[in-house]
Amino acid sequence: MKNGPRQRATIIDVAERAGVSKSTVARVLAGSASISDEARDRVLKAVAATGYERNHLAVGMRSGRSGMLGLVIPDITNPFWAEVARGAQDRAAKDDISLLVFSSDWDAGTEATHLRALRRARVDGAIINPVADNFDDLDRFGLPFVFIGSSAERFPDTLSVGSDIAQAVRLGMDILVERGHPAPALMLGPRSRLARARFLRAVHEHCIARDIDPDILLVEESDYTVEGGRKAMGRLLAGPWRGSRAVFVANDLMALGAMIAVREAGLRCPEDISILGFDGIPAGAFSWPGLTTIEKPGRQIGIRAVECLLDQIAGRPEHGRIFLPCRLVERGSLADVSASVAVRTAAGR
Structure with missing residues (x-):
């Protein structure tokens, strides 16, 4: 028995x-x-x-708190967003708080469905990377919340935590200039993404400050995926190329795809094409050559977002908008051609 x-x-x-x-x-x-x-x-x-x-449900009924937070990110399969989620989970666990994680897949309708689910679950608050431009559910959400990511820029009066994209792009453009690539080609995401506009604006500001015409930069765009980067790199290689053969890619997954396209074309990175990534996902350390990239503080964004949300739930003062600095991670995908550029410049005078 x-x-x-x-x-x-x-x-x-x-x-x-x-x-x-x-x-x-x-x-x-x-x-x-x-x-x-x-x-x-x-x-x-x-x-x-x-x-x-x-019994956290019973405790929550007495205290008015569920001991749960929500996190809505655009793509949990993207290693950067997985790092954000891990940081948020680790910080929440320190206060014995559970985290419900949802992926909106960059779809406003899916995002709205997840927000309704969080309300039904009676979470104490939520961390959201807003996909919808107007975010109609904002006033109706009825819970404390913190925005994360580049999309938060559309809501300047809302508490948010994100990377300092302008500082990050300056880091990238400075190392490109230092290595002899003052006018790299750019590989950007879709026009519908605010991150694309912020990245391009920072590049233009850097070029103007250095007396470089930003209109001379080649620009390709695609999805923020490995396959998107592979296709965009193929289009760049198929067309006329001005200046040094370097590409500043706005997403590491795209950069890894670009490296595949370079190999498929019978070329080498960085000897023939230099590639600089942007995100700092772990996979970049295992590519060949290793991907030189600008690392965004994904885990720290998750940690700070939870801390800000807990402060808001507790009625402590709001933090405003927080921009965390990024850092350069040097590996092997960016060639140093500064000496040959200097020789060519001197010879042309």
Whole structure:
């Protein structure tokens, strides 16, 4: 005869094993300071021995909190967004908070469905990379929230955490100039994405500051995917190329696809084509050559977003808009042709 399922331990079981009252157990689990060290130790040992777990639903009904947060990101298969989710999860876990993660797939309708699900789940707040341009659900959301990512720029009065894209692009353009590539081709995402406009604006500002006509830069666009980068690189290679053969790619997945296209064309990176990525996903370290890239602080964005959201839930002052700095990660995909550029410049004078 099979045994039935083990009965779940209750707070009464813990109290009996520890030899204290039920209210004492409750105060220990709530983190009360008005408990002796000896009683707290007995309760915690009893909790471990019985396998007791708090009923968070019941606690939430009493406190008005569910102990859950929501996270809506555009593409959980993209390693950058996975890093954001991991940072958010790790930070939430420090406060014994669960995180519900949804992927909108860059679709406004899917995003709206997820937001409704979060409301039904009675989460305490949400972190959102807004896909919809007008975000009609914003006023109706009815919960504390924090925006993340480039899309948050459409809502300047809303609390948000993201990468400092202007600083990141300057880092990339500076290393390109230093390595002898002052006018690289650009590989950008779709015109519908705000990140594309921010990236291009920062490149133009850098060029104008260095007295370079931004109109001379070759521009290709595609999806933020490996296949998108492969196709865009193929189009660049098929057309006329002005200046040094270097490409500044606005997404590491696209950059990895571009490297595939270079090999398929019988060329070498960086000897024939230099490639600079943008995101800092782990896969870039395992390509050949390793992808030189501008690393965005994905995990830190997730951590800071949770911290800002918890502050907002607790009624502490808002943080405003937070832009976290990016950093250059040098590997092997960017050639240094500065010496030959200097020779050519001197010879042409």
